[in-house]
Amino acid sequence: MLGRHQPAWDFIRDHFDYLSRAMYILQQGASKMDVAFYQKRTTYARPVTGYEPEDLLKAGYTYGYLDPETLQGRDTVVQKGVLAPMKQAYKALIVRGSDVLTVQGADMLAKHARSGLRVVFAGEIPSYLGGHHDPAGHAYVNHTLRALRHLDNVHHVPREDGLSEVMESLGIMPRTRIRASAFTTKWWPIWRETADGHAQYAFIYHDGEENSAGTIEFQSTGRPYRYDAWSGAITPMGIYSRQGSTITIHLTLGPHQAVLFGFHSDEQHAFHATATSAGVLDVRQVTGGLRAIVGSSTSGHSEWIRTSDGVIHNVPAVSVAPFSLDNWTLVVEHWDPPTPLANVSADASRWNSTHHLESLVSWQHIPGLEHVSGRGYYETTFQWPPANSTERYSSGAFLSLGIVIHTMTVSVNGHALAPFDILTHARLDITSYLVAGERNTVRVVVSTTLANRLSVIWDSLRTSGAPPTGLFGSDTKPPGNAEYGLVGPVTVITYRKVDLAEDDVTKQPSA
Structure with missing residues (x-):
């Protein structure tokens, strides 16, 4: 337990403040998930397990589990192919061959499929009817599920694993598509959205012991911000790319590090950088344009910044290399x-x-x-x-x-x-x-x-x-x-500031 008998006690406030800010954001709006698994449990002799392969998570998909009772809930309706649009907004429902069926569950699967929800049968079409020994019940469930196969939005794949490729082939993309540099990288996403749609929030956790790098494609049209839960600072992103309804941000995460992003859909996108060379340490949005933070050159030449107007700017690096203390x-x-x-x-x-x-x-x-x-x-x-x-x-x-x-x-x-x-x-x-x-x-x-x-x-x-x-x-x-x-x-990294405006042709470092 934490208390005054521990040397960290006088400094632990920073950690509690971090948790409070992160939890505040993670309670905004509703949690959104990409897909749902049908799951009915009739025994709990061992801890409940779900979809054990990690391919969905590694690709950035979020998912939950729905039992027959939940599938008939008041909010569990289908609109425009989305299940529970005001809540999790699932874009597909996955039914595995090992799942336990009920008459009620089969009815709900059929109802939602006929309402336009995409249903994926992974492996065999399930046939085990939990707690029901009436042959007529078995026949009813089997007939109900097999009758769905002629629907265009119902799909049958031979395996219960590898579902990330199946989702992508069906055009079902995650709200946070992860493209990590190493296959072993585990970045777990959480996505939340306010009821008015004006703000979306993404929480990304790195479940690993080494630094990892990659990109995430966020499905949002909002202006991106970095939410620093340690300091409380909310800063507009200076480096990102945007194409249609997708915003791509490059990330490097340390072991067990988590980051928060917000996307403000009620704001216009500002002039920003889309890519930089390695010697550019940061790009900040300031009044009138951008401010590039340029360190020492990694190549012996000037550094460069590509901005959202398509221009590539050459910017001078500093000559003083980082020095240790x-x-x-x-x-x-x-x-x-x-x-x-x-x-x-x-x-x-x-x-x-x-x-x-x-x-x-x-x-x-x-x-x-x-x-x-x-x-x-x-x-x-x-x-x-x-x-x-x-x-x-x-x-x-x-x-x-x-x-x-x-x-x-x-x-x-x-x-x-x-x-x-x-x-x-x-x-x-x-x-x-x-x-x-x-x-x-x-x-x-x-x-x-x-x-x-x-x-x-x-x-x-x-x-x-x-x-x-x-x-x-x-x-x-x-x-x-x-x-x-x-x-x-511990090192000191010197830098120079270079101000960029959208209509600049020649770029000069600021004094």
């Missing part, structure tokens, strides 16, 4: 067990130690910190602009923090930076806080779990007089030593 002073606040250990009302026994680090490493590799838990206060300085900079137009900088292990807060010259996504290699714009001609101070505060300290006193721990146990009283082992602290690399 080293020579850190680390003050560690040790959190030791209270004395006596059984005093659960006492706070941890705290004391400080100071360490000088030429480069950043985990606490496991710092003498005296191998089994320490607590908080770390890191500080270093750097010259701005860089000593090797001759740039006239080097107008800003990002601070890249590398891997965030637990919690982290950052300040520059005493100015606290806004909360940021800890599940990716955070890159924070620190331009507003830099002081030219001086050494600028970066301060990073991290917290740890108590695992490394608990491992030392594991055999002394007692709960109600008993040693620690695992699930259902099983034996458990002390936690192994975890990576702690700021491990970096």
Whole structure:
């Protein structure tokens, strides 16, 4: 449980704020799904499983499960080929050969199919009638389902898996079509839409342990925004492509990272970029046009931006490569067990130690910190602009923090930076806080779990007089030593701003 006995307690508010903002968006309007599976359960002897292949999810399809009772609900009607249009708005209903039928379920399948809903029989047409031993009932259900096969909107495919290809062949596209760079990538989408249709929201979660990249094609005509649930910022997207009712956005997601997008259908699309070279770090929509954030060149040449008017703009890169911050002073606040250990009302026994680090490493590799838990206060300085900079137009900088292990807060010259996504290699714009001609101070505060300290006193721990146990009283082992602290690399990425207007011919960096 979270509480004051954990080093992260004073910083956990950022996480709760993130959850509250994300949950607020995920309660807007109605959840929309692409397809539904018919599913009737007559026994729950084991956990209920659904469609186990991952091909639908990997392609971006969202789906749910409907039993016979739900299929006859008040909102479960078909309009223009869509089931429950005011709710989930399913575009097809899938019935598998292994499904359990009922007379009521067969009637509802027939009713919705004849109303225009696309029905896909995957595998054999099901014939098992749950809880019904009347031969007449079996005959009725079999006749009812087989009579549907002549309908143009009813399809029969030989297999129960590989349904993403079936859906695509029928022209049923997901609202969030995922094209990841690796087949193993798992990006799970959620799509919500307000009742008036003025806003749609997409939540994308990356269920993986490595960084992954790809594109998502969103079925929306609305102007796209990035919703940052960590800071609360809502920012119009500066880079995306649009064709008809499809908006395509390129994404790179860290392990277990989630992102939120909003699409505002009551707004006109503004001038935007559609593609950039690798050295363009960002494109922002500003009054009068766009502002490109251009870093150092990856090719030794100028960078480029293609804008929505079809023009390709060559933009100059900065000559200063990103540079790392080293020579850190680390003050560690040790959190030791209270004395006596059984005093659960006492706070941890705290004391400080100071360490000088030429480069950043985990606490496991710092003498005296191998089994320490607590908080770390890191500080270093750097010259701005860089000593090797001759740039006239080097107008800003990002601070890249590398891997965030637990919690982290950052300040520059005493100015606290806004909360940021800890599940990716955070890159924070620190331009507003830099002081030219001086050494600028970066301060990073991290917290740890108590695992490394608990491992030392594991055999002394007692709960109600008993040693620690695992699930259902099983034996458990002390936690192994975890990576702690700021491990970096922490780098400063210089950039220049280049302003673009829709009718520009020659592009110049802004001063």
